[in-house]
Amino acid sequence: MRTKILQHLSLVLAALLFNACCHDDDPVKPASTRTVLVYIAGDNNLSDYINYNLEQMIEGAREGGLNQCDFLIYTDRATTIPALYQLKADETGRIDTVRIRDYAEHNSATPEVLRQVVEEAFTAFPSDHYGLVLWSHATAWLPNAGRDLTRSFGTDGDETIEIDELADALAAYHFDYILFDACYMGAVEVAYELRERAAQIIASPTEVMGSGFPYTTITPMLCETNFDGTSVAQAFYDFYDAQSGYARSATVSVVDTKSLEQLAAACREVLAGKSEAEIFAVDPDALQPLEFLKSSGRHYLFDLGDYIQALATDEQYTNFRAALNQAIPYRATTPYAFFAAPYEAIKIERFSGLSVYLPGEGLATLNEWYKRLAWYQAVYL
Structure with a gap:
């Protein structure tokens, strides 16, 4: 409580200081x-x-x-x-x-x-x-x-x-x-x-x-x-x-x-019924990688569209693409994406506009952390 009171007072004093420094010289300043x-x-x-x-x-x-x-x-x-x-x-x-x-x-x-x-x-x-x-x-x-x-x-x-x-x-x-x-x-x-x-x-x-x-x-x-x-x-x-x-x-x-709930619903239709074994069975080498964050070359983040397509029926994937296009009104990529470490480029062959994490074996710490995210709770449970 004491900390919150001090924080509130500091914000009030800061606002007064800003107004004194910045607005006294501009009495007719147009509305921002x-x-x-x-x-x-x-x-x-x-x-x-x-x-x-x-x-x-x-x-x-x-x-x-x-x-x-x-x-x-x-x-x-x-x-x-x-x-x-x-x-x-x-x-x-x-x-x-x-x-x-x-x-x-x-x-x-x-x-x-x-x-x-x-x-x-x-x-x-x-x-x-x-x-x-x-x-x-x-x-x-x-x-x-x-x-x-x-x-x-x-x-x-x-x-x-x-x-x-x-x-x-x-x-x-x-x-x-x-x-x-x-x-x-x-x-x-x-x-x-x-x-x-x-x-x-x-x-x-x-x-x-x-x-x-x-x-x-x-x-x-x-x-x-x-x-x-x-x-x-x-x-x-x-x-x-x-x-x-x-x-x-x-x-x-x-x-x-505002369209993300619709996208989450389309992904939930694909993912919520899948077992951990089915998720872990997705081959990361078959997906479009979008990062280098580990010196061994193991990727964590992949193209969302690729991941959903690997697990969806044709009808589910069609529904997903419709929701994706609503949620992502613009996306663009150059033919390659460069990464400073390990100083190389990845060819971007498929690009939905968003990355997604692929849970897998040997990633117990990240898999558990992932479960606390709102996205996991919305589409997997």
């Missing part, structure tokens, strides 16, 4: 059409990419405008203290970053810090429309306890945020969109866990190149009141499809979360 928060958990080996993406955001805002949007950027870097910035025009109309809040050193890859930053930002800059960009390392739903290379979202030292913790940390808001500028978050388990947190989810089922999303192009899109996730995803795909060699690597999908 949207508040966007880019949450950069970059106290890791991605820290060098932060300035590159910040420069892109500034350039994109200067070229395309902010549409009366409050565009906030939280950064936690390897070498400086965490801070909150706003993209804002000066007296000449030139847009740049304005530092509006410093934080004491903390760990951005914890649900407590994420919740604090989100609540402070949106309390200080309220709007009827919210957008969230989550920028960091990530590995879908896979738990930090599963293996050294696995974590859900964010990396700061040894800390990560598990997917159920992520959903809980964001429970106070419903976003028009959540965009993951992070690897592997285009997983059906992730989307289903966050189905009540956002109307649309934009994510990649494979690795995202270090340069991330093309913010010069998408920053104005993120500010639009009538947000169109397909345009953002298309811009991401087009940017990487125009590259050459291993840099030509992108998979991306847009999830319409």
Whole structure:
């Protein structure tokens, strides 16, 4: 109780501080059409990419405008203290970053810090429309306890945020969109866990190149009141499809979360009646892999459509595809997806837009952890 009271007081004081610092000089500021928060958990080996993406955001805002949007950027870097910035025009109309809040050193890859930053930002800059960009390392739903290379979202030292913790940390808001500028978050388990947190989810089922999303192009899109996730995803795909060699690597999908229950029902029709032996009998070598997370080469995440087709009747698969097309209004992939470790590419021959975990023998820890997820409970039980 004492902790909750202190947390509440800190949010009130932070809101007063933000208002004093940011709004007294702008008494006739137009009403915000949207508040966007880019949450950069970059106290890791991605820290060098932060300035590159910040420069892109500034350039994109200067070229395309902010549409009366409050565009906030939280950064936690390897070498400086965490801070909150706003993209804002000066007296000449030139847009740049304005530092509006410093934080004491903390760990951005914890649900407590994420919740604090989100609540402070949106309390200080309220709007009827919210957008969230989550920028960091990530590995879908896979738990930090599963293996050294696995974590859900964010990396700061040894800390990560598990997917159920992520959903809980964001429970106070419903976003028009959540965009993951992070690897592997285009997983059906992730989307289903966050189905009540956002109307649309934009994510990649494979690795995202270090340069991330093309913010010069998408920053104005993120500010639009009538947000169109397909345009953002298309811009991401087009940017990487125009590259050459291993840099030509992108998979991306847009999830319409209101259609996920229908997708879960179609998958449940296939999976709920299957025994563990039948599930374990699915040959992973016959499925489209979508990750490399283990040095031995054993894959965990596969194409959802491939997995369902391996177990479904023709009628069940037809029903599944119809539900999938409703839930995934846009998906795109380059011919190959590149993976930094073990520095090779996988040919993408079949792509439904989402990955899924394949339970199997020898994966007892992950199999048990998987059972706590909302997706497992919705489609297997």
